[in-house]
Amino acid sequence: MDNSEVAKRLFEMAEMLEFKGENVFKIKAYQKAARNIEELEEDINILRQRDELGTISGVGEAIEAKIKEMLDTGTFKAFEEIRHTIPQDIEEIIAVQGIGPKTAHLLYSKLGVKDLQGLLKAAEEHRIRRIPGMGVKTEEHILIAAKRQLAEGNIGRFPLGVALPIAEEISKKLLDGILIREVRIAGSIRRWKDTVGDIDLIARSDEPEKAIEVFTVMDNMQEVLEKGNTKGSIIYKGNIQVDLRIVKDDAFGSLLQHFTGSKEHNVKLRQIALSKGFHLSEYGLKNATTAEQIPFSTEHEQYERLGLQFIPPELREDWGEIEAAMEKKIPRLIEVSDIKGDLHVHSNWSDGHNSIEEMALAAKALGYQYINISDHSASSKIANGLSEKRLLDHIKEIERLNECIEGIRILSGTECDILPDGTLDYSDELLEQLDIVVVAVHGSVEQDSKTMTQRIVSALENEHVHILAHPTGRKFGKRLPFAMNMEKIMDTALEYGKVLEINSSPQRLDLNDKFAMMARERGIKLAINTDTHSLEQFGNIRYGIGTARRAWIASNDVINTLHLKDICKLLGIS
DNA sequence: GACGTAGG
DNA sequence: GCGGCGTT
DNA sequence: AACGCCGCATCCTACGTC
Known part of the structure; x- marks a missing residue:
């Protein structure tokens, strides 16, 4: 062990x-x-x-x-x-909203409840309300919560790409009325965690109780879990829990900091506060001896008062950020505005929705200096991958477009399949004619770790290859990461000077935060791409940037922050 | 007011 | 159940 | 050196129920 x-x-x-x-x-x-x-x-x-x-x-x-x-x-x-004295499925009972270890034990010892089905039955037969300490309301809540837990498709955590748009939609609705002046998304969404358990919102209002009331009756609300003076909690359409917290304006920064978390980060901050003679809470600092409250309207002021440099939300995991902030060593993290081009873009030549020209113009409108059109290779039949002949036409089309479109350089590339045996889907002669070669695993994803690792290593050893796209292949709710030895793959990438992608598609976010950090620590360069198949998906870049920031990545760790001239030099593009 | 649960 | 403290 | 005693609590707060 x-x-x-x-x-x-x-x-x-x-x-x-x-x-x-x-x-x-x-x-x-x-x-x-x-x-x-x-x-x-x-x-x-x-x-x-x-x-x-x-x-x-x-x-x-x-x-x-x-x-x-x-x-x-x-x-x-x-x-x-x-x-042996504890039922096997006790965890699924404790997972029910409102039931903790004490209640679970009570239900087990009094009613013999030992799994979800048993719990449901006990509630339906009104046996729970007869236990001393339990009442009708408790039983009703347990019934609803247990049903929700058993409901089809209840996955517990949601991909960020699902939760963030809902959070934005709710925020907008709350601002429609006159009661609420400002709404901020907090919690793990604000930290750009790739999956989140719920949606945390905070708001400013002069009438908190009325504002909470408005929240609990909003459109698409399915169930009210809590409704208090400063906090409300609902289940929203899609079975996602949303918490709203409101405090007075003067403590808005303290509340935002508290509700952004993470829990571990908060605990450590509070320990630091204690060592300085204060209690820290969502209301700010409280002098331990005089009980004087010191609220903060901004997070910056609160961190400063604790003797810390400001810590960006993405770093607040207790992964060393507090120690770094003490020494004023928080790096300047990469931002969306640092991105100068997208190196993984699809057009309607393969499975994209738009023409190369449309994609190029959209990228130009974003202020990009270049895009790499990386359509699928021949083996990706479902994705209408390009045969060798079509790839040659593709190259010519890009040449033509580059002559008539000003202000953006279209790079001619491919997302070339890494075949099950580790060879590439195009010949070296063909790859040589491209500006950028992105490679990726698509088929035969069930290979064992040794085979898959060797497959990817072989691809990275090819001199024409530049970037490994979505390295682990994971897709939320669809596919687990490949069985593979990431250490070995990173060793190879470093040795051969290959770039690893942070794929910004919210169903992928691959590399994830931890692997991206591992790559950065080893000095491997990264590319943050959208893998876009339509004009709107260029907007997904924010997810990739969020993931990169969680990995403490700076602008100079990433190649597509380079100006056109410099990236051409780096990749040997004429 | 005590207790359990939940939240970061 | 741990660990610091005072007691023997 | 061995023993028993006793405070500890990763921090701090909100809500619902009894």
Whole structure:
């Protein structure tokens, strides 16, 4: 077992103890030990060999013995014993809105509820309201929440590309009335996380209660979860939860910061505040001795008061940004306006909707200096991929257009399939005639890790290749990432000077934040492209930029921030 | 007012 | 359950 | 050195129910 597996077991143990209603501090002790093991630099097996398990903070006599047992046998007795006393599907019950470990345990011990179906039945038969402590309202809520949980297509998290447009739509509607002056999207959407659990909004209003009221009766509202003085919570069309929070204007910055999170970032900020003698909350700082409240109308002021440089929302994950901000070492992150061209664009020659000319003019209108028309290659039959002959015509057409369109350079490219054996879909002679060669895996996506890795490595070794598009192939709700060894692929990309793509399509966002960070740390250059198939999809660039910012990426890590002249020089384009 | 749940 | 503290 | 005692709580807040 490695560190994370040991930590996971300890976390599970804590959860089970919580369900059992064990001593809170005991639960916390397990969680603390697990957290510290997770963050450990060294391999726990090596610590064990040196008999230094006890030096891990939070690991005492009892947990040390359990870790040893785990390292030897893969589990420990106390874990197995307690597991048999707890129903298997308890997690799906705790996942129901409004039910936590205490209620789950109560329902189990009094009614024998051990899975979602049982919960539904208990609610329908009105058995829940008879338990002391539970009432009619609680039962009604459980019934609705359990049904929602069981509903078809309930996936829990939503791709950012689904949630953000809904958040924008709701924000606009809320601003229609006169009660609400300003709405801001907060939470994980504001941090540009690739999937989000809910939509978090904050607003400014002189009459918070009325504003919340308006929110809870808005169009497409399906269910009201909460309606208070400063906060409302609804289920919106599409089964997505939306929370709205309102505070007075003077604390708007504090609220925005709080509701943007992440939770881990907030906890750390609050610890810093404590060390300076303050309590931090969504209302601002409170002097620990005098209880004086200090609200902040902007996030900038609040960070500054804590002795920190301003931290962009995308970095607020407790991935080292707070330490960097203390030393004033937050980098200047890439922005949409840094992008000078799009290197992955489709036209109606393959599966795009618009002509090359239309795409070029749209890009020019965005202020781009160049686009790479990268239509599919012959093997992508469904995508109307270009035969060798059609590719030659494609090249000629681009030549012709470049002569008559001013103000933007159309690069002649391809999105060439990497065939299952690692060879490319076009001959080297043909690839040589192109300005930019983008390669990607499309078919045979089920290959095992070794084969897939070698397939991509072979492609990257080809001297004509410039960019690997959507490297992991994932598509939200449709396809998991390929089985592949990303380390090896990155090693190869670095060795051969190849560029990895951050594909901005909101169903892909591939590379994701973590892999993009890994690439940046290794010094691999990136390209942030839209993979657009229509004029509107150029707008997806914001998703790719958001992902890049989460990876701490700066303008100079990305090749399509270069001016036309410089990118031509870099890629050897005449 | 206590408790449980949920939110970042 | 951990770990710092005072006590023996 | 061994033992028992006791505070701890990754932070701070809102809402609904009983």
